[in-house]
Amino acid sequence: MTKLLEKHSPESLNVEGKTIYVCGCCGFEYIGDLDSEPDDYVCPICGQPKKVFKRKAM
Numbered sequence: 001m002t003k004l005l006e007k008h009s010p011e012s013l014n015v016e017g018k019t020i021y022v023c024g025c026c027g028f029e030y031i032g033d034l035d036s037e038p039d040d041y042v043c044p045i046c047g048q049p050k051k052v053f054k055r056k057a058m
């Protein structure tokens with residue numbers, strides 16, 4: 001039998017050791033270092049600026 005490709009749900013993505021920022025407007029989750037983004041970075045979903053993102057506790 002050929003093993004089917006395993007599917008990973010979003011919840012099972014390995015984000016350990018990474019920082020998650022959540023958009024305070026639409027809930028979009030940015031995974032990584034938001035500080036490394038330019039100051040004019042905006043949320044890809046709702047277009048709000050970086051300052052609306054809140055760091056999510058792991």
Ligand SMILES: [Zn+2]
Pocket residue numbers: 023024025026027028043044045046047048
């Ligand atoms: Zn947003």
